[in-house]
Amino acid sequence: MTTISTDRLYATLVAGALAYVSAGSGVALGTSLSNRLFRQAAAKDAAYPYAVFSLRTPQLPDGDQGLKAVYQLEAFVYHRPRSAQAEAEGYADTLASYLRTLRDASNGLVYATDVVAESLPAFTSPADSSIVQVRITAKVHVWPSFISSLST
Amino acid sequence: MTPEFAAFKQRFERARDAGLVAAALLYQGAVREKLIRGYTSGAFVTGATSSSVQMTAPHDDAGGREVVVGSNELVALYWEMGHHNLFTRKYERVEHWRHALEENAPKMLAAYAGAFQRALQGAA
Numbered sequence: 395m396t397t398i399s400t401d402r403l404y405a406t407l408v409a410g411a412l413a414y415v416s417a418g419s420g421v422a423l424g425t426s427l428s429n430r431l432f433r434q435a436a437a438k439d440a441a442y443p444y445a446v447f448s449l450r451t452p453q454l455p456d457g458d459q460g461l462k463a464v465y466q467l468e469a470f471v472y473h474r475p476r477s478a479q480a481e482a483e484g485y486a487d488t489l490a491s492y493l494r495t496l497r498d499a500s501n502g503l504v505y506a507t508d509v510v511a512e513s514l515p516a517f518t519s520p521a522d523s524s525i526v527q528v529r530i531t532a533k534v535h536v537w538p539s540f541i542s543s544l545s546t
Numbered sequence: 547m548t549p550e551f552a553a554f555k556q557r558f559e560r561a562r563d564a565g566l567v568a569a570a571l572l573y574q575g576a577v578r579e580k581l582i583r584g585y586t587s588g589a590f591v592t593g594a595t596s597s598s599v600q601m602t603a604p605h606d607d608a609g610g611r612e613v614v615v616g617s618n619e620l621v622a623l624y625w626e627m628g629h630h631n632l633f634t635r636k637y638e639r640v641e642h643w644r645h646a647l648e649e650n651a652p653k654m655l656a657a658y659a660g661a662f663q664r665a666l667q668g669a670a
Contacts, residue, residue, distance in 0.1 A: 435637070436637070451644075451648065470628070514623070514627055515620075515623075517620070517623075517624050517629050518620070519632060520624075520629075520631050520632050520633050521624045521629035521630060521631065521632070522629070522630040522631070522632055525629075525630050527627065527628075527629075529627065
């Protein structure tokens, strides 16, 4: 894990999520999604199911001397048709589990709190009602790498 | 509870609610202003989504005292959360609510503080 840039943070979160195996399943999320976990936006005409990660609204909260950044993480799992609702929710649960158990101090410190997964209702026209959307949100706390290098 | 403390508590609670309402009114106005221009070209705007933005009275919730600003128009949910549009044949997302909150957070804090102070210092 590196906290040197947002790009590296994305890369690490995506790699970690794809490799994550939820308890009892024995299957990595990356296998289930055929590694279709995108940053910010999905590839054009991506096959279903797929997921999209985005780190938004980076902030330096008061009280931490501007050292810690907090990102609002938003992820969506997309699947179709509507009969795939349960399957999509399963992938979202796996993503949520990954975030809840995320504790990485290999270079800086990264962890997530306030993890919530929620299915969106079936949309109607003009939206495609056959697509299932499950939203996962969390706060990702990022302490810079010198915190851990100072402690060695 | 002494009569003095009871009076202060009552005034404090009134001030807190006044602050919440002031901040929520500012946010409600900011969202309505964005929505009046619509989500895309503005060609299909009827004003229904903008006028659907409502706020509740202050009330207790698990996290404390709150005012909720929201809309029951599902079309707003489609655009804010993103959807695969049948007409444009692509993924569409335009976020007005989150941007309005981020743009107006300092003003909302100031509105809360001002209303709180005025209500706390006002007549008992």
